[in-house]
Amino acid sequence: MELVNSVLPFFHKNAEIFIFLLAMIFCICVFFLVNSIGRDIFSLYKRRFYLKVDKGLRDVVVLVEPSQVFTMTMVLAIFFGPLIFIVTNLVVALTVVGIVLFAPPIILSIMKERRSDSFIKQLPDALAAMSSSMNSGLNLIKAMQQVVKNQPEPIAQEFAQVMVENRVGHDLNDSLDDLAERIGRQEVVLMNSAIKISRAVGGNLGETLQILSHTLREKSKVEGKVRALTSMGKAQGNLAMGFPVFMGYVFFKLEPEAMNLLFTSKLGWIWLGVMGTMALMGAILIKKVVTIDI
Numbered sequence: 001m002e003l004v005n006s007v008l009p010f011f012h013k014n015a016e017i018f019i020f021l022l023a024m025i026f027c028i029c030v031f032f033l034v035n036s037i038g039r040d041i042f043s044l045y046k047r048r049f050y051l052k053v054d055k056g057l058r059d060v061v062v063l064v065e066p067s068q069v070f071t072m073t074m075v076l077a078i079f080f081g082p083l084i085f086i087v088t089n090l091v092v093a094l095t096v097v098g099i100v101l102f103a104p105p106i107i108l109s110i111m112k113e114r115r116s117d118s119f120i121k122q123l124p125d126a127l128a129a130m131s132s133s134m135n136s137g138l139n140l141i142k143a144m145q146q147v148v149k150n151q152p153e154p155i156a157q158e159f160a161q162v163m164v165e166n167r168v169g170h171d172l173n174d175s176l177d178d179l180a181e182r183i184g185r186q187e188v189v190l191m192n193s194a195i196k197i198s199r200a201v202g203g204n205l206g207e208t209l210q211i212l213s214h215t216l217r218e219k220s221k222v223e224g225k226v227r228a229l230t231s232m233g234k235a236q237g238n239l240a241m242g243f244p245v246f247m248g249y250v251f252f253k254l255e256p257e258a259m260n261l262l263f264t265s266k267l268g269w270i271w272l273g274v275m276g277t278m279a280l281m282g283a284i285l286i287k288k289v290v291t292i293d294i
Contacts, residue, residue: 046070049105056108059182060115061157069104076100115154116183122155123187124220127213134206140195141166158182173199187216230290237286241279 053066077100085093126147133143141163148160158179165175173196180188194212198205252259262268 045101049073052105053108056105056112059112059184060108061154061161061182073101073104112184116185118153119155119158119183120185120187120216121220122151123191124213124216126151126155126159127191127209127216131206131210131213134209140199140205141172187219190216233286233290237283237290240286241283244275244279 049070050066053069057064057066057069077097080100081093081097084096129147129150130140130143133146134140138146144159144163148156148163150156151159162172162175162179165178166172173192176192176195180192190212191209194208195205197203198208248259262272
């Protein structure tokens with residue numbers, strides 16, 4: 001009891017020092033914890049970034065290392081983050097940094113889709129050219145070389161990749177499978193199946209490719225008609241998604257005090273959630289209606 005009575009005045013006298021030391025220890029522990037978690041999160045992000053970007057670069061045949069894209073992304077995030085924060089606020093700055101960090105895989109995915117679309121548009125002409133070459137006496141490899149020589153990008157570049165792999169000893173079937181994986185379209189799978197079956201069991205491959213070319217042309221025409229007929233439904237879906245947002249902006253400008261209740265009260269958040277859910281369900285249903293697989 002006497003020891004406690006003698007120690008308590010010491011603690012009361014130096015309470016600020018002890019509080020400061022405890023706060024410092026707490027901050028150090030939090031720093032190391034956050035630093036460790038941050039390193040793990042950054043390492044996971046970097047690993048996933050490299051995987052996605054490396055596959056995306058190979059799909060679009062861009063001769064750039066993933067490390068270069070990663071370095072450029074980090075530089076842009078570090079540059080734009082503080083700049084946007086100074087000009088606007090923290091929320092906008094974090095949003096811009098997030099967009100910059102996750103933009104490269106999305107951009108590469110869009111580039112792949114456009115490249116695949118261009119490839120499929122050029123594929124009927126290339127198959128017809130291969131058919132003519134084979135009917136004139138050339139073999140399959142020579143016919144592909146004529147496609148590389150005479151056809152435009154990207155189909156010439158893709159077939160050139162197949163030819164390069166074939167020259168270094170890679171099996172042609174495996175190279176065609178890699179081509180189908182890069183393009184990711186059913187038309188390339190049909191072409192590969194025709195070539196593989198003809199090589200395995202024999203037959204007139206030139207005539208088969210000519211029929212396949214005609215089939216793909218007719219398929220493209222039907223898809224164009226379907227897109228034309230469903231474009232109105234897609235436009236209505238976009239209008240249904242955008243019109244409520246536009247009207248909300250107009251009402252916010254006309255009656256800001258009343259509209260602020262949507263963002264500052266629990267009932268307002270509930271109604272925003274209900275409206276967002278209904279709009280999302282409507283968009284999904286409209287997309288299912290206007291999406292027709294051929």
